[in-house]
Amino acid sequence: KGCICCHFDHVLQDYYGKILSQTSDLKSNACVPSAKPIPTYIRKALAEVHPDVTARYYGCGLVVPECLEGCRLLDLGCGSGRDCYMLSQLVGENGHITGVDMTENQLEVARKFIDYHMQKFGFKKPNVNFVQGYIEALREAGLEEKSYDVVISNCVLNLSPDKASVLQEAYHVLKDGGELYFSDIYSNARISESLRANKVLWGECLSGALWWEDFLRLAAEVGFSVPRLVTASIVSVGNEELQRLLGDYKFVSATYRLFKLPKNWEKKRCLVMYDGNITGSEEKLEFDAQYTFKVNEVMEVDGDVASILKNSRFSEEFTFHSQASTACCAKPKVMPVNPFELVEQLGSSDVLSSTGGCCGPQESCCM
Structure with missing residues (x-):
């Protein structure tokens, strides 16, 4: 140091x-x-x-x-x-x-x-x-x-x-x-x-x-x-x-x-279905601002998210389908990568989820 x-x-x-x-x-x-x-x-x-x-x-x-x-x-x-x-x-x-x-x-x-x-x-x-x-x-x-x-x-x-x-x-x-x-x-x-x-x-x-x-x-x-x-x-x-x-x-x-994913893993779009077996997320899994997976609902995911779900601890919580297996599926929301734009898009100064995030009156920050 x-x-x-x-x-x-x-x-x-x-x-x-x-x-x-x-x-x-x-x-x-x-x-x-x-x-x-x-x-x-x-x-x-x-x-x-x-x-x-x-x-x-x-x-x-x-x-x-x-x-x-x-x-x-x-x-x-x-x-x-x-x-x-x-x-x-x-x-x-x-x-x-x-x-x-x-x-x-x-x-x-x-x-x-x-x-x-x-x-x-x-x-x-x-x-x-x-x-x-x-x-x-x-x-x-x-x-x-x-x-x-x-x-x-x-x-x-x-x-x-x-x-x-x-x-x-x-x-x-x-x-x-x-x-x-x-x-x-x-x-x-x-x-x-x-x-x-x-x-x-x-x-x-x-x-x-x-x-x-x-x-x-x-x-x-x-x-x-x-x-x-x-x-x-x-x-x-x-x-x-x-x-x-x-x-x-x-x-x-x-x-x-x-x-942390495998270096040469193929990032390929696919269809997934959440099984609903995670404690606290029995009905839906709010994975990020873009993807919310509902139980037994087929959703199309991009190559990055497909790779994450297949290679992480979440792999056993989803059923994976080939892209051609069904023509009817849910689509993810379109969300910005800029966090300032996300706040503006959602139209709120407090859009934190209940299980993630720094910050607010009464409670303090840092360590």
């Missing part, structure tokens, strides 16, 4: 380990929760998390992909472990979740309650562990290559000065067919160096935001599939002093899903 990364590490460790002791200490309302209700099964899982863990949680919204039973998950920037303990119930005793964070003060809280939660969940052995390390250097922290089915991140990528390394490391530790499912803050233009140097703006998840076009480029360079935009919501800074410093920059919270 270079000296620039080390400088930002110390800034963030002080900000999240010392300056912030509770959610209300944050100076902006850059992160807002979804206005839509949280699904019952997730709400029940959250209710089982110890209140001391929840009190030290600085994340925004929820990042909960579907089809997790038995999976191995990695949570980047896990903080006090709230999401890890919630997700440990969803993966079950045969699954496992690892939380990684660079802030020892946060990890102390997380580790303190491992036995409490395992006993509460009725698990014979822990299915959660916490590792101190940097999200830019996961393998150096002892995480093995090709060992995780899903990597999640909740408003953490923007806190890293080396975002390419974060994406590269996530790619390396994912199994073939694995997914990076994450929410973060994006800007409408590349942030200036002077703003990036502002410690408060960085710690509040604003000046470290990626220009959304740079994100698409980085994802392709690392080797991920074309990013699937799940949700988007306009971010209102709320603090007059911070807004003055930011000038004309605009921000959006967005959830994306990226998949």
